[in-house]
Amino acid sequence: MLEAVLRVTFWLAAGEAAARLAGVPLPGSVLGLLGLYADMARHKAPPEPLARLADGLLPNMAILFVPAGAGVIAHTDIIRAEGLPILGAVIGGTLIGIAVTAATVERLAAWEHQRTALPTAKKGEAHGHV
Amino acid sequence: MSENLSFSSLAMSPLFGVGLTLGAYVVGVKLQLLCRGHMLANSTMIAMATVGLFLTMLGISHEAYMIGASPIHILLGPAVVLLAVPLLRQAALIRSSRILIIIAVMVGVASGLTAGLGIAWLLGASNATLLALAPKSVTAGAAIGVAELLGSLPSFTTALVVMTGLVGAVAGPWIAKLSGARDERAIGLAMGIASHGQGTARALRISPVAGAFAGIGMAIGSVVTAGLLGCLAVFTR
Numbered sequence: 610m611l612e613a614v615l616r617v618t619f620w621l622a623a624g625e626a627a628a629r630l631a632g633v634p635l636p637g638s639v640l641g642l643l644g645l646y647a648d649m650a651r652h653k654a655p656p657e658p659l660a661r662l663a664d665g666l667l668p669n670m671a672i673l674f675v676p677a678g679a680g681v682i683a684h685t686d687i688i689r690a691e692g693l694p695i696l697g698a699v700i701g702g703t704l705i706g707i708a709v710t711a712a713t714v715e716r717l718a719a720w721e722h723q724r725t726a727l728p729t730a731k732k733g734e735a736h737g738h739v
Numbered sequence: 740m741s742e743n744l745s746f747s748s749l750a751m752s753p754l755f756g757v758g759l760t761l762g763a764y765v766v767g768v769k770l771q772l773l774c775r776g777h778m779l780a781n782s783t784m785i786a787m788a789t790v791g792l793f794l795t796m797l798g799i800s801h802e803a804y805m806i807g808a809s810p811i812h813i814l815l816g817p818a819v820v821l822l823a824v825p826l827l828r829q830a831a832l833i834r835s836s837r838i839l840i841i842i843a844v845m846v847g848v849a850s851g852l853t854a855g856l857g858i859a860w861l862l863g864a865s866n867a868t869l870l871a872l873a874p875k876s877v878t879a880g881a882a883i884g885v886a887e888l889l890g891s892l893p894s895f896t897t898a899l900v901v902m903t904g905l906v907g908a909v910a911g912p913w914i915a916k917l918s919g920a921r922d923e924r925a926i927g928l929a930m931g932i933a934s935h936g937q938g939t940a941r942a943l944r945i946s947p948v949a950g951a952f953a954g955i956g957m958a959i960g961s962v963v964t965a966g967l968l969g970c971l972a973v974f975t976r
Contacts (some may be wrong), residue, residue: 613827613884616890617817617820617821618817620820621816621817621820624820625816626973628881628884629881630953631950632973633965633969633970634881634883634885634887634888634965634969635881635884635962635965635966635969636819636877636878636880636881636961636962636965637816637880638815638816638819638820638878638880639815639819639878639880639881639957639958639961639962640962641819641820642819642820642821642822642823642826642954642958643823643854643958644820645820645821645823646823646827649823649824649827650827650830653828654828655823655824655827655828655934659880660824661795661823662821662824663821663822663823663824663825664824666814666817666818667818667821667822667825667940667943667950668826668943668944670936670940670943671782671783671908671937671941672760672761672783672786672811673811673812673815673818673940674761674783674787674815674904674936674937674940675756675760675763675764675783675787675790675808675811676756676790676805676808676812677813677879677897677901678783678784678786678787678790678806678901678905679787679790679791679794679801679804679813679903680801680805680894680897680898680901681787681791681898681901681902682788682791682792682795682801683800683801683894683898684895684898685895687892687895687898688898691863691864691865693862693863693869694843694858694859694860694862694863694864694868694970695859695864695868695872695899696804696861696863697858697862698855698856698858698859698864698872698875698905699855699872699875699899699902699903700861700906701854701855701857701858701970702851702852702854702855702857702858702859702872702875702903703851703855703875703876703906703907703933703934704910704914705850705851705854705905706847706850706851706854706855706876706929706932706933707911707914707915707918707929707930707933707934708852708914708915708917708918708929709825709846709847709911709918710843710846710847710850710851710852710925710928710929710932710933711914711915711918711919711920711925711926711928711929712918712925712930713842713843713846713925714839714842714843714846714920714922714924714925714928715918715919715921715922715925717838717839717842718839718922718924718925719922721839721887734757734957
Protein backbone atom coordinates (compact mmCIF):
# COMPACT_ATOMS: atom_id res chain seq x y z
CA MET A 610 0.00 0.00 0.00
CA LEU A 611 2.68 2.52 1.06
CA GLU A 612 4.76 1.41 -1.87
CA ALA A 613 1.86 2.19 -4.20
CA VAL A 614 1.46 5.66 -2.65
CA LEU A 615 5.18 6.24 -3.11
CA ARG A 616 5.01 5.10 -6.73
CA VAL A 617 2.18 7.53 -7.50
CA THR A 618 4.04 10.35 -5.69
CA PHE A 619 7.21 9.54 -7.62
CA TRP A 620 5.49 9.75 -11.01
CA LEU A 621 3.64 12.93 -10.02
CA ALA A 622 6.93 14.54 -8.98
CA ALA A 623 8.64 13.29 -12.16
CA GLY A 624 5.77 14.67 -14.25
CA GLU A 625 5.88 18.07 -12.54
CA ALA A 626 9.67 18.21 -12.98
CA ALA A 627 9.41 17.25 -16.67
CA ALA A 628 6.68 19.86 -17.20
CA ARG A 629 8.94 22.57 -15.76
CA LEU A 630 11.88 21.46 -17.87
CA ALA A 631 9.76 21.58 -21.04
CA GLY A 632 9.70 25.40 -21.00
CA VAL A 633 6.07 25.25 -22.19
CA PRO A 634 3.37 24.91 -19.49
CA LEU A 635 2.46 21.25 -19.87
CA PRO A 636 0.24 19.59 -17.24
CA GLY A 637 2.65 17.84 -14.84
CA SER A 638 0.01 15.49 -13.43
CA VAL A 639 -0.87 14.29 -16.94
CA LEU A 640 2.81 13.63 -17.71
CA GLY A 641 2.87 11.68 -14.42
CA LEU A 642 -0.15 9.67 -15.61
CA LEU A 643 1.68 8.77 -18.83
CA GLY A 644 4.78 7.87 -16.77
CA LEU A 645 2.88 5.55 -14.43
CA TYR A 646 1.10 3.99 -17.43
CA ALA A 647 4.41 3.25 -19.15
CA ASP A 648 5.79 1.95 -15.86
CA MET A 649 2.84 -0.46 -15.43
CA ALA A 650 2.53 -1.42 -19.11
CA ARG A 651 4.80 -4.46 -18.66
CA HIS A 652 2.12 -6.00 -16.40
CA LYS A 653 -1.03 -7.54 -17.91
CA ALA A 654 -3.18 -5.89 -15.23
CA PRO A 655 -2.46 -3.06 -12.76
CA PRO A 656 -0.65 -4.32 -9.62
CA GLU A 657 -3.11 -5.04 -6.80
CA PRO A 658 -2.09 -2.23 -4.36
CA LEU A 659 -2.21 0.40 -7.12
CA ALA A 660 -5.56 -0.93 -8.29
CA ARG A 661 -6.94 -0.70 -4.74
CA LEU A 662 -5.65 2.86 -4.39
CA ALA A 663 -7.25 3.90 -7.70
CA ASP A 664 -10.55 2.20 -6.88
CA GLY A 665 -10.61 3.98 -3.53
CA LEU A 666 -9.82 7.47 -4.80
CA LEU A 667 -11.21 7.72 -8.34
CA PRO A 668 -14.93 7.04 -7.64
CA ASN A 669 -14.80 10.10 -5.35
CA MET A 670 -12.68 12.23 -7.67
CA ALA A 671 -15.42 14.84 -8.10
CA ILE A 672 -15.10 16.00 -4.47
CA LEU A 673 -11.47 16.97 -5.10
CA PHE A 674 -12.66 19.86 -7.32
CA VAL A 675 -14.92 21.35 -4.62
CA PRO A 676 -12.30 23.57 -2.86
CA ALA A 677 -11.14 25.17 -6.13
CA GLY A 678 -14.72 25.36 -7.39
CA ALA A 679 -15.88 27.32 -4.36
CA GLY A 680 -13.40 29.96 -5.52
CA VAL A 681 -15.65 30.88 -8.44
CA ILE A 682 -17.71 32.77 -5.84
CA ALA A 683 -14.61 34.87 -5.11
CA HIS A 684 -14.53 36.02 -8.74
CA THR A 685 -18.15 36.95 -9.28
CA ASP A 686 -17.06 40.59 -9.75
CA ILE A 687 -14.79 39.83 -12.75
CA ILE A 688 -17.28 37.36 -14.17
CA ARG A 689 -20.16 39.80 -13.74
CA ALA A 690 -18.31 42.52 -15.69
CA GLU A 691 -18.33 40.38 -18.83
CA GLY A 692 -20.91 37.85 -17.75
CA LEU A 693 -22.57 37.17 -21.10
CA PRO A 694 -19.44 36.44 -23.18
CA ILE A 695 -17.90 34.39 -20.36
CA LEU A 696 -20.98 32.28 -19.66
CA GLY A 697 -21.63 31.95 -23.39
CA ALA A 698 -18.11 30.73 -24.06
CA VAL A 699 -17.96 28.41 -21.05
CA ILE A 700 -21.41 26.85 -21.53
CA GLY A 701 -21.78 27.12 -25.33
CA GLY A 702 -18.16 26.34 -26.17
CA THR A 703 -18.04 23.28 -23.91
CA LEU A 704 -21.38 21.87 -25.09
CA ILE A 705 -20.53 22.44 -28.78
CA GLY A 706 -17.10 20.86 -28.26
CA ILE A 707 -18.64 17.77 -26.64
CA ALA A 708 -21.41 17.46 -29.24
CA VAL A 709 -19.07 17.81 -32.24
CA THR A 710 -16.47 15.39 -30.82
CA ALA A 711 -19.01 12.79 -29.70
CA ALA A 712 -20.87 12.88 -33.04
CA THR A 713 -17.62 12.59 -35.02
CA VAL A 714 -16.32 9.64 -33.00
CA GLU A 715 -19.73 7.95 -33.15
CA ARG A 716 -19.76 8.18 -36.98
CA LEU A 717 -16.20 6.90 -37.21
CA ALA A 718 -16.93 4.06 -34.80
CA ALA A 719 -20.06 3.07 -36.75
CA TRP A 720 -18.10 3.15 -40.03
CA GLU A 721 -15.26 1.13 -38.49
CA HIS A 722 -17.74 -1.35 -37.05
CA GLN A 723 -19.51 -1.71 -40.41
CA ARG A 724 -16.20 -2.27 -42.20
CA THR A 725 -15.02 -5.00 -39.82
CA ALA A 726 -18.47 -6.56 -39.43
CA LEU A 727 -19.24 -6.63 -43.16
CA PRO A 728 -17.61 -10.00 -44.00
CA THR A 729 -19.50 -11.82 -41.23
CA ALA A 730 -22.75 -10.09 -42.19
CA LYS A 731 -22.30 -11.23 -45.77
CA LYS A 732 -21.54 -14.73 -44.61
CA GLY A 733 -24.74 -14.75 -42.60
CA GLU A 734 -26.72 -13.48 -45.60
CA ALA A 735 -25.23 -16.12 -47.90
CA HIS A 736 -26.05 -18.74 -45.33
CA GLY A 737 -29.64 -17.51 -45.29
CA HIS A 738 -29.97 -17.85 -49.05
CA VAL A 739 -28.52 -21.33 -49.10
CA MET B 740 -9.02 40.41 19.71
CA SER B 741 -7.50 37.12 20.79
CA GLU B 742 -10.90 35.55 20.21
CA ASN B 743 -10.87 36.91 16.65
CA LEU B 744 -7.38 35.57 16.14
CA SER B 745 -8.28 32.07 17.26
CA PHE B 746 -11.36 32.17 15.03
CA SER B 747 -9.33 33.08 11.97
CA SER B 748 -6.87 30.29 12.70
CA LEU B 749 -9.80 27.87 12.97
CA ALA B 750 -10.97 29.07 9.54
CA MET B 751 -7.59 28.05 8.13
CA SER B 752 -7.45 24.69 9.94
CA PRO B 753 -8.02 21.39 8.14
CA LEU B 754 -10.73 20.66 10.69
CA PHE B 755 -12.80 23.48 9.15
CA GLY B 756 -11.61 23.20 5.53
CA VAL B 757 -11.91 19.43 5.19
CA GLY B 758 -15.00 19.25 7.39
CA LEU B 759 -16.89 21.92 5.44
CA THR B 760 -15.94 20.33 2.10
CA LEU B 761 -17.02 16.84 3.15
CA GLY B 762 -20.20 18.17 4.76
CA ALA B 763 -21.09 20.20 1.67
CA TYR B 764 -20.50 17.16 -0.53
CA VAL B 765 -22.78 15.00 1.60
CA VAL B 766 -25.44 17.73 1.30
CA GLY B 767 -24.93 17.65 -2.48
CA VAL B 768 -25.26 13.87 -2.71
CA LYS B 769 -28.41 13.86 -0.55
CA LEU B 770 -30.02 16.69 -2.53
CA GLN B 771 -29.26 14.96 -5.83
CA LEU B 772 -30.89 11.78 -4.46
CA LEU B 773 -33.90 13.84 -3.39
CA CYS B 774 -34.15 15.20 -6.94
CA ARG B 775 -34.02 11.61 -8.23
CA GLY B 776 -30.57 12.13 -9.70
CA HIS B 777 -31.60 15.01 -11.98
CA MET B 778 -28.54 16.26 -13.83
CA LEU B 779 -29.05 19.89 -12.79
CA ALA B 780 -29.00 18.81 -9.13
CA ASN B 781 -25.34 17.82 -9.59
CA SER B 782 -23.78 16.95 -6.21
CA THR B 783 -20.43 18.62 -6.98
CA MET B 784 -22.10 21.84 -8.10
CA ILE B 785 -24.28 21.90 -4.96
CA ALA B 786 -21.19 21.25 -2.80
CA MET B 787 -19.29 24.15 -4.41
CA ALA B 788 -22.24 26.51 -3.96
CA THR B 789 -22.74 25.36 -0.34
CA VAL B 790 -19.09 26.01 0.53
CA GLY B 791 -19.21 29.39 -1.22
CA LEU B 792 -22.39 30.33 0.63
CA PHE B 793 -20.91 29.31 4.00
CA LEU B 794 -17.74 31.30 3.41
CA THR B 795 -19.74 34.40 2.44
CA MET B 796 -22.04 34.02 5.45
CA LEU B 797 -19.16 33.56 7.90
CA GLY B 798 -17.05 36.25 6.23
CA ILE B 799 -14.16 33.87 5.60
CA SER B 800 -11.98 34.47 2.56
CA HIS B 801 -11.55 31.73 -0.04
CA GLU B 802 -7.78 31.89 0.50
CA ALA B 803 -8.17 31.11 4.21
CA TYR B 804 -10.54 28.21 3.54
CA MET B 805 -8.21 26.89 0.84
CA ILE B 806 -5.37 26.53 3.38
CA GLY B 807 -7.52 24.23 5.49
CA ALA B 808 -8.97 22.41 2.48
CA SER B 809 -5.53 21.72 0.98
CA PRO B 810 -5.53 18.05 2.10
CA ILE B 811 -8.42 17.52 -0.34
CA HIS B 812 -7.20 19.87 -3.07
CA ILE B 813 -3.72 18.32 -3.05
CA LEU B 814 -5.12 14.87 -3.94
CA LEU B 815 -6.02 16.14 -7.45
CA GLY B 816 -2.51 15.46 -8.74
CA PRO B 817 -2.31 11.86 -7.45
CA ALA B 818 -5.86 11.20 -8.71
CA VAL B 819 -4.90 12.23 -12.25
CA VAL B 820 -1.77 10.02 -12.08
CA LEU B 821 -3.90 7.11 -10.82
CA LEU B 822 -6.07 7.38 -13.96
CA ALA B 823 -3.30 5.18 -15.41
CA VAL B 824 -5.05 2.24 -13.67
CA PRO B 825 -8.45 2.43 -15.48
CA LEU B 826 -6.50 3.22 -18.67
CA LEU B 827 -4.37 0.09 -18.35
CA ARG B 828 -7.51 -2.00 -17.78
CA GLN B 829 -8.75 -0.87 -21.23
CA ALA B 830 -5.31 -1.04 -22.85
CA ALA B 831 -6.39 -3.40 -25.65
CA LEU B 832 -9.44 -1.31 -26.59
CA ILE B 833 -7.39 1.91 -26.41
CA ARG B 834 -4.73 0.41 -28.70
CA SER B 835 -7.29 -0.73 -31.26
CA SER B 836 -9.01 2.69 -31.12
CA ARG B 837 -5.90 4.81 -31.58
CA ILE B 838 -7.01 6.41 -34.87
CA LEU B 839 -10.36 7.24 -33.26
CA ILE B 840 -8.53 8.85 -30.33
CA ILE B 841 -6.22 10.96 -32.53
CA ILE B 842 -9.11 12.25 -34.64
CA ALA B 843 -11.20 12.91 -31.51
CA VAL B 844 -8.42 15.02 -29.98
CA MET B 845 -7.92 17.05 -33.18
CA VAL B 846 -11.66 17.62 -33.63
CA GLY B 847 -12.29 18.19 -29.92
CA VAL B 848 -9.51 20.69 -29.33
CA ALA B 849 -10.26 22.61 -32.54
CA SER B 850 -14.04 22.73 -32.06
CA GLY B 851 -13.81 23.57 -28.35
CA LEU B 852 -11.37 26.41 -28.90
CA THR B 853 -13.13 27.92 -31.93
CA ALA B 854 -16.63 27.58 -30.45
CA GLY B 855 -15.60 28.99 -27.06
CA LEU B 856 -13.55 31.89 -28.37
CA GLY B 857 -15.97 32.50 -31.25
CA ILE B 858 -18.98 32.83 -28.95
CA ALA B 859 -17.07 35.08 -26.54
CA TRP B 860 -15.89 37.29 -29.43
CA LEU B 861 -19.38 37.53 -30.93
CA LEU B 862 -20.78 38.51 -27.53
CA GLY B 863 -18.22 41.28 -27.25
CA ALA B 864 -15.56 39.90 -24.90
CA SER B 865 -12.47 42.02 -24.32
CA ASN B 866 -9.08 40.74 -25.51
CA ALA B 867 -8.06 40.06 -21.89
CA THR B 868 -11.11 37.81 -21.39
CA LEU B 869 -10.48 36.00 -24.69
CA LEU B 870 -6.93 35.20 -23.54
CA ALA B 871 -8.18 33.99 -20.16
CA LEU B 872 -10.79 31.77 -21.87
CA ALA B 873 -8.35 30.05 -24.24
CA PRO B 874 -6.97 27.43 -21.81
CA LYS B 875 -10.35 26.66 -20.19
CA SER B 876 -10.45 23.03 -21.30
CA VAL B 877 -6.98 22.21 -19.93
CA THR B 878 -6.44 20.73 -16.44
CA ALA B 879 -6.10 23.58 -13.93
CA GLY B 880 -2.38 23.18 -13.26
CA ALA B 881 -1.35 23.64 -16.88
CA ALA B 882 -4.10 26.19 -17.55
CA ILE B 883 -2.57 28.41 -14.86
CA GLY B 884 0.82 28.08 -16.56
CA VAL B 885 -0.70 29.01 -19.90
CA ALA B 886 -2.59 31.88 -18.26
CA GLU B 887 0.62 33.29 -16.82
CA LEU B 888 2.29 33.13 -20.24
CA LEU B 889 -0.72 34.84 -21.85
CA GLY B 890 -0.69 37.41 -19.07
CA SER B 891 -4.07 36.67 -17.51
CA LEU B 892 -4.94 36.28 -13.83
CA PRO B 893 -4.26 32.68 -12.63
CA SER B 894 -7.14 32.57 -10.13
CA PHE B 895 -9.54 33.91 -12.79
CA THR B 896 -8.41 31.22 -15.23
CA THR B 897 -8.86 28.60 -12.49
CA ALA B 898 -12.44 29.80 -12.01
CA LEU B 899 -13.07 29.47 -15.77
CA VAL B 900 -11.46 26.00 -15.85
CA VAL B 901 -13.66 24.84 -12.96
CA MET B 902 -16.79 26.28 -14.60
CA THR B 903 -15.92 24.52 -17.86
CA GLY B 904 -15.37 21.25 -16.01
CA LEU B 905 -18.69 21.66 -14.25
CA VAL B 906 -20.59 22.24 -17.50
CA GLY B 907 -19.04 19.07 -18.96
CA ALA B 908 -19.68 17.03 -15.83
CA VAL B 909 -23.28 18.20 -15.49
CA ALA B 910 -24.46 18.29 -19.11
CA GLY B 911 -21.80 16.22 -20.91
CA PRO B 912 -23.61 12.86 -20.95
CA TRP B 913 -26.85 14.58 -21.98
CA ILE B 914 -25.39 16.60 -24.89
CA ALA B 915 -23.31 13.62 -26.07
CA LYS B 916 -26.43 11.43 -26.26
CA LEU B 917 -28.35 14.30 -27.90
CA SER B 918 -25.69 14.47 -30.61
CA GLY B 919 -26.40 10.82 -31.38
CA ALA B 920 -23.46 9.20 -29.59
CA ARG B 921 -24.14 5.71 -28.24
CA ASP B 922 -20.55 4.40 -28.27
CA GLU B 923 -19.07 4.84 -24.77
CA ARG B 924 -15.70 5.65 -26.31
CA ALA B 925 -17.27 8.64 -28.08
CA ILE B 926 -18.98 9.89 -24.92
CA GLY B 927 -15.81 9.48 -22.83
CA LEU B 928 -13.44 11.09 -25.32
CA ALA B 929 -15.73 14.09 -25.86
CA MET B 930 -16.12 14.69 -22.11
CA GLY B 931 -12.43 14.28 -21.29
CA ILE B 932 -11.24 16.57 -24.08
CA ALA B 933 -13.78 19.34 -23.41
CA SER B 934 -13.94 19.26 -19.62
CA HIS B 935 -10.68 17.71 -18.34
CA GLY B 936 -10.61 16.04 -14.89
CA GLN B 937 -14.15 16.93 -13.91
CA GLY B 938 -15.52 15.44 -17.12
CA THR B 939 -13.35 12.38 -16.55
CA ALA B 940 -14.56 11.98 -12.97
CA ARG B 941 -18.14 12.06 -14.29
CA ALA B 942 -17.38 9.65 -17.14
CA LEU B 943 -15.87 7.14 -14.68
CA ARG B 944 -19.35 6.97 -13.15
CA ILE B 945 -20.90 6.05 -16.52
CA SER B 946 -18.70 3.01 -17.16
CA PRO B 947 -15.05 1.86 -17.04
CA VAL B 948 -14.80 2.27 -20.83
CA ALA B 949 -16.21 5.82 -20.82
CA GLY B 950 -13.93 6.69 -17.89
CA ALA B 951 -10.79 5.31 -19.50
CA PHE B 952 -11.47 7.08 -22.80
CA ALA B 953 -12.23 10.33 -20.97
CA GLY B 954 -8.88 9.90 -19.20
CA ILE B 955 -6.95 9.40 -22.44
CA GLY B 956 -8.87 12.26 -24.07
CA MET B 957 -8.04 14.57 -21.19
CA ALA B 958 -4.39 13.50 -21.16
CA ILE B 959 -3.68 13.97 -24.87
CA GLY B 960 -6.10 16.88 -25.28
CA SER B 961 -4.60 18.94 -22.48
CA VAL B 962 -1.02 18.27 -23.57
CA VAL B 963 -1.91 19.32 -27.15
CA THR B 964 -3.86 22.43 -26.06
CA ALA B 965 -1.30 23.52 -23.46
CA GLY B 966 1.57 22.90 -25.87
CA LEU B 967 -0.19 24.74 -28.70
CA LEU B 968 -1.18 27.79 -26.61
CA GLY B 969 2.17 27.77 -24.82
CA CYS B 970 4.14 27.81 -28.08
CA LEU B 971 1.83 30.47 -29.47
CA ALA B 972 2.41 32.64 -26.38
CA VAL B 973 6.17 32.15 -26.51
CA PHE B 974 6.49 32.87 -30.23
CA THR B 975 4.16 35.88 -30.37
CA ARG B 976 5.82 37.62 -27.44
